Amino acid sequence: MTLVPFDDRDGMIWWDGALMPWREARLHVLSHGLHYASAVFEGERAYGGTVFRLGDHTKRLQNSARLLGFSIPWTAEEIDDAVTAVLAANALTDAYVRPIAWRGAEQLSVAAQQTKIHLAIAAWPWPNLFGADRMQGVRLGIATWRRPSPETAPTASKATGLYMIGTLAKHEAEAAGFQDALMLDWRGQVAEATGANVFFVIDGALHTPTPEGFLDGITRRTVMSLARHRQIRVVERAIMPEELEAASEALLVGTAAEVTPIRQIGAHHYTPGRITETIARDYAELVRLPPEEVTRRAA
Ligand code: PMP
Numbered sequence: 001m002t003l004v005p006f007d008d009r010d011g012m013i014w015w016d017g018a019l020m021p022w023r024e025a026r027l028h029v030l031s032h033g034l035h036y037a038s039a040v041f042e043g044e045r046a047y048g049g050t051v052f053r054l055g056d057h058t059k060r061l062q063n064s065a066r067l068l069g070f071s072i073p074w075t076a077e078e079i080d081d082a083v084t085a086v087l088a089a090n091a092l093t094d095a096y097v098r099p100i101a102w103r104g105a106e107q108l109s110v111a112a113q114q115t116k117i118h119l120a121i122a123a124w125p126w127p128n129l130f131g132a133d134r135m136q137g138v139r140l141g142i143a144t145w146r147r148p149s150p151e152t153a154p155t156a157s158k159a160t161g162l163y164m165i166g167t168l169a170k171h172e173a174e175a176a177g178f179q180d181a182l183m184l185d186w187r188g189q190v191a192e193a194t195g196a197n198v199f200f201v202i203d204g205a206l207h208t209p210t211p212e213g214f215l216d217g218i219t220r221r222t223v224m225s226l227a228r229h230r231q232i233r234v235v236e237r238a239i240m241p242e243e244l245e246a247a248s249e250a251l252l253v254g255t256a257a258e259v260t261p262i263r264q265i266g267a268h269h270y271t272p273g274r275i276t277e278t279i280a281r282d283y284a285e286l287v288r289l290p291p292e293e294v295t296r297r298a299a
Contacts (some may be wrong), residue, residue: 007023007026008023009022009023009124010022011089011090011122011123011124012086012089012090013025013086013120013121013122014082014085014086014089014120014121014122015118015119015120015121016118016119016120017074019085019086019089022122025120025122028105030105030108031102031103031104031105032102032103032104032105032106032107032108032112032115033102033103033104033118033160034102035108036103036110036112037159037160037161037164038068038070038102038103038112038115039100039101039102039103039159039160039161040061040064040065040067040068040100040101040102040157040158040159040160041061041064041098041099041100041101041158041160042057042058042060042061042064042097042098042099042100042158043096043097043098043158043195043254043255043256044057044083044096044097044098044099044255045095045096045097045255045256045258045287046087046092046093046094046095046096046097046123047093047094047287047288048093048094048288049087049093050290050291051083051084051087051097052255052286052287052294053218053222053294054080054083054291055076055080055291056218057099057218057255058076058079058080058083058099059076060158060218061079061099061101061158062076062079063156063157064156064157064158064159065101065117065157067154067156067157067159068154068157068159070101070103070117071117072101072117072119073117073119074119079099079119079121082099082119082121083097083099083121083123086121086122086123087123090123090124092123092124092125094125095123095124095125095126096123096124096125096126096255096256097121097122097123098121098122098123098124099119099120099121100119100120100121100160101117101118101119101120102117102118102160103115103116103117103118104116104117104118126256128256128257128258128260129195129196129254129256129257129258129260130179130180130252130257130260134260134261135260135261135272135280136261136263136272137260137261137262137263137264137270137271137272138179138180138252138260138261138262138263139177139178139179139180139262139263139264140173140178140179140180140181140182140193140262140264140265140266141172141173141176141178141180141181141182141265141266142181142182142184142241142265142266143169143172143173143181143182143183143184143194144169144172145165145168145169145172145181145183146165146183146184146185146186146188146191147165147183147184147185147186147191147192147213147214148162148165148185148186148213149185149186149187149213150212150213152186155213155214155215156211156215156216158215163194165183166183166194166195167194169181169183169194170194173194178264180193180194180195180196180252181193181194182198182265182266183214184241185209185212185213185214186213188240188241189209189238189239189240190209190239190240190241190243190244191209191213191214192209192214192215193252193254193257195254195256195257196217196219196252196253196254196256196257196260197211197214197215197217197219197220197252197253197254198250198251198252198253198262199220199223199250199251199252199253200239200243200244200247200249200250201247201248201249201250201251201273201275201276202243202246202247202248204232204233204275205232205233205234205235206223206224206227206232206233206234206235206275206279207235207236207237207239207247208220208224208234208235208236208239209236209237209238209239210236210237210238217253217254217255218255219253219254219255219257219258219259219283220253220254222253222283222286222298223253223259223279223283224236225297225298226279226282226283226286227275227279229282229297230278230279230282232275232278232279244265244266244268245268247268247270248270248271248273249261249262249270249271249272249273249275249276250262250265250270251272251276251279251280253283258280258283258284258287259276259279259280259283259284260280261276261280
């Protein structure tokens with residue numbers, strides 16, 4: 001597979017209020033965001049020209065920044081418009097959208113009160129995190145790295161620094177022949193995968209860990225609501241790794257992963273079944289509906 005580097009592509013990127021040619025969107029090496037991980041981002045998906053739950057993503061971006069002690073100097077409406085402008089400028093209808101906000105180069109020390117806050121938004125075609133044959137189910141290893149406690153890190157923020165642990169866990173899993181890693185939290189409870197939330201089918205109900213040290217994903221909340229509409233019982237609770245044995249189905253959910261069945265976690269094997277297939281189908285349908293209809297159904 002030849003990789004096309006992300007800094008050498010055609011297209012336009014929105015940066016601090018204007019669109020600029022993709023290859024010119026370069027950052028100075030002495031930026032605070034690079035040295036001290038003072039950066040937050042979003043991962044969004046457009047279907048048929050509309051970003052699914054754009055309002056929720058923009059709100060989370062602003063909140064992620066607040067949790068890191070800074071405020072993005074654009075309103076939610078301006079950010080939403082910028083996302084739409086990026087899709088249009090790149091002639092994209094089905095795409096992954098990546099806004100990122102970071103502290104600039106005015107100060108290069110732990111103290112960063114004087115830094116300017118920047119925002120950039122890019123978009124590119126990205127069919128699915130796990131590729132074309134994902135519906136057969138992905139294989140996860142169990143990571144030795146754990147999600148930190150909310151007292152150790154701002155875990156509710158989609159902060160770049162938290163992904164350091166994800167990359168280590170993902171590389172460890174890939175080296176062992178898996179596609180991703182299931183991460184436990186600091187207490188040893190099941191948390192999430194490196195870029196998606198996890199659900200288990202146990203006795204016909206959908207069980208998922210309570211988001212107490214990891215991202216309460218927008219897809220996660222959507223899936224819970226879809227399941228309830230189908231009269232599938234949803235149970236949010238602490239899940240221990242010993243319980244993986246009891247599940248009949250397991251699934252990953254996230255903007256990039258969408259709804260992806262899990263075939264294996266460590267020594268446990270699962271067969272994608274009725275509940276996974278129903279949720280995957282309902283999600284694929286929902287994301288392509290007009291935003292007003294999405295809001296109405298979520299009510
Ligand atoms: N956990 C992590 C670590 C993630 O990166 C993501 C993707 N943003 C998720 C969960 C799922 O979140 P969402 O459904 O909002 O994309």
